[in-house]
Amino acid sequence: MSAAEARTAIEAVWGIESPRLLGALTRVVRDIDLAEELAQEAFVAALVQWPNEGIPRNPGAWLMSVARRRAIDRFRRDALLERKHEQLGRETVPVEDPDFAALDDDVADDLLRLMFIACHSVLSPEARVALTLRLLGGLSTPEIARAFLVSEATVAQRIVRAKRTIAEAHVPYEVPDAQERAKRLPSILEAIYLIFNEGYSATAGDDVLRPALCEEAIRLGCVLAHMLPDDAEVHGLVALMEIQASRSKARVGSSGEHVLLLDQDRTRWDYLLIGRGLAALERAQQLATPFGPYTLQAAIAACHARARTAAQTNWHRIAALYDALAQVAPSPVVELNRAVAVGMAFGPSLGLELVDALETEPALKSYHLLPSVRGDLLEKLGRLSEARASFERAAALAQNARDRALLLERAARCRF
């Protein structure tokens, strides 16, 4: 095996094994910073040894045994220091050694514990995202920076600060009980969905899709669903992401432009993902009473997924689901989407009424989709000059070059 081949293989092993390695180390040493350091040392040892000795039959166990040796060395050294301090007459608090043998236990909760720590509500959403990708996705700081179009220094700082916040806030190193879990789960789901959306709708730059982030978010969702099979909203989130991701190919036209849902070529949808998404939605709906926000959004996405043509879309059902969503998770964006659904189900003038009520909404002041939806409804009502003005306003607000081009094209069409 050449050095380059070995490195690629070791990196692949790291991607597979590092989350569980970190999970077990965190459980035993109760310090994520130290856990990461020990895991890194094991990885470096692999980089030194594996190119010569070959990759061991069970790479995960190999990495764990190196990390354990390093941990024992470290605690022995600390104990030695402590004794020296004692000899100097300083007071020390005796610290109990962690149970290093327990590193080999296959504890199903290890990753869940790590997720609850990485996504604790004391952390900002950005910090949760960075820490989750780093600890549970096995991604490096440069990779996270590249995926989020920010500098490496920014990501590194976010991670350092997040770890400090976790230490200072005494975030518990335990998996919360059922009651506490219900309160803390939303911050995990939010972080995973943020990762997905960062990949699905690039907020800046010209790339409409960053599929690797979508895949990573779905993977993390599936990992979480496997650990929490009775939590409806976890399945709801997985369903939502899978059904949205099923349209990835159809969302991008032949010259890279954005294709709207109703204009998409449905034969290009991914029916494997749709099938998985609908199955996850069914699990969510069986568990949920009443439906939570992710389950409702997934149910809305499923209405589109089930329609073989855009004309067959059940807009009455979608409008009803948006009504329910506006009850459990009211927001100006939900209200705007409800307006679209009402416009499709009951006619553009009713939709326009709802949109006009949002004109003074401060949260939507610079949101390009508000004038874009308004332009669409006005166009349908035949009020073309107003529609054109709306599309032009939307284009001026669009962050993405391709969105902007699409909106200007629609504005131009309203001249005739």
Add this chain to the structure above:
Amino acid sequence: MRFLVMVKDTQEAEPGQLPPAAMKAFNETLIRDGVLLAAEGLQASSKGARITYSGARPTVTDGPFAESKEVVAGFWILQGRSREEIVERLLQCPFEGGEYVEIRPISDLEEIHERRKLGAPGA
């Protein structure tokens, strides 16, 4: 990225054969890690048919396919960051009876977009 992993064998599976416990455990790790999209075992090729498209009319041949040296016994569809990841995962697969697997990347968004490579160590 998605991969089709075909399991090939020189002999047909016995009808009604259940996957061994070790294989179930392996599949469980694929689910646990969120990489398994689909997995199926196939019935004997004698129950299958082959259609050859040549000449004016396609010809249909019933199985088994005597001239084949090996048969496809089953498949996985896995999602991973790289071919190397899938290779490392499959190296943990408990086959030991002369089977082999063929790992093939599925054509995907790469056709449209140059993909950002993710999946290196936490340096």
